[in-house]
Amino acid sequence: MKQIFVTGATGFAGRHFRDLLDTLPDWRMHGASHDLDLRDGAGVQRAVAALPAVPDAVLHLAAQSNVPQAFADPQATFDINFFGTLRLLQALRAAGFRGRFLFVGSADAYGLVPERELPIGEDHALRPRNPYSVSKVAAEALAYQWSQTEGFDVVLARPFNHIGPGQDERFAVASFARQVAEIALGRREPRIETGDIDVTRDFTDVRDVVRAYVALLQHGESGRVYNIGSGRETRLREILGRLIEFGGVQTEIVSAPGRLRPAEQRRMCADTHRIRDRTGWQPRYGLDQTLIDILEYWKEKLTNE
Known part of the structure; x- marks a missing residue:
């Protein structure tokens, strides 16, 4: 049985990765505890040393990923995302790790991309525009x-953008779904606040994303970068419209100035040929099923609060 150590195991993708591994009998997961602080070098060393065995693989998900928070405290963001990755690598080296290390970066590394250059391939120039994406580019370079x-x-x-049940409401699709669920449950006036919903993004179900992680752990080429996405762009307005339809509500849609971002990327789409050609991975969840599952998650969560 293969042993895998996962940082960020209690986060959005980490929880779904754990659920996926429960269906794969050849893997056993060891997740870093919720209180593991990547800024604490000694703590990272202890966490790795305390593993029952040197792992066969490591999935490094843990990060400070909130962009507004990164602007508010770029030093902490770098300490977690860049120096935290360094501390983890050093701890693994000290433990005699010889397995595969999968570093999870972000498509935000590409920055503002002209529409004529879509879809975005892995060899596209990296032009990060916020402290979060800069820290992820730096950590990716370190891992390389x-x-x-x-x-x-x-x-x-x-x-690229991944969505699904359990995502924090700070993210657009989760925020839309929560507001629709609140209206459906009679807990909110029929009024949804949005940012710019005429932009497009490349959305993939988080359950497909974690399947991609397994595919890369098993079949990825060492030293290579792989985009993970659907290869399709979808307008946020369409996402919201489907959620409203699935929720069975009628509502006003209001643009909130506080949700608008300067220099917004108007369109986004991933070129995913590399991961598909290398591993055979492709998404299984259709967008409608993903949105229905997100909406049901919020209805259940709100009902039980």
Whole structure:
């Protein structure tokens, strides 16, 4: 049985990754505890040393991923995302780790991309525009460097927008779904506040994203970067419209100035040929099913609060 150590195991993707591994009898997961602080080098060393065995693989999900928080405290963001990755790599080296290390970066690394350059391939220039994406680009470069100079088997993932049950309401689709659920349950006036909903994004169900992580752990090429996405762009207005339809509500849609972002990327779409060609991975969840599941999650959560 293969042993895998997962940082960020209690987060959005981490929880779904754990659920997926429960269906794979050849893998056993060891998740970093919720209170593991990547800023604490000694704590990271202890967490790795306390594992029952040196893992066969590591999935590094843990990060400070909130962009407004990154602007408010860029130093903490770098300490977690960049230096935290360094501390983890050092702890693994000290433990004699010789397995595969999957670093999860972000498609936010590409920055503002002209529409004529869509879809975005892995060789596209990286032009990060906020402290979060800068920290992820730096950490990705660090992980790559360790694949070249420290003998680590490193694969690099750049997921695009992933959505699904359990996502924090700070993210647009989760926020829409919660508001629709509140209206359906009679807990909110029929009025939904949004940012710019005429932008497009490449959305993938988080359950497909974690399947991509497994595919890369098993079949990815060491030292290579892989986009993870649907390869399709969907307008946020369409997402909201479907959620309203599935929720069976009628509502006013109001643009809230506080939700608008300057220099917003108008369109986004991933070129996913590399991961598909290398691993055979492709999404299984249709967008409608994902949105229905998100809406049901919020209805259940609100009902039980």
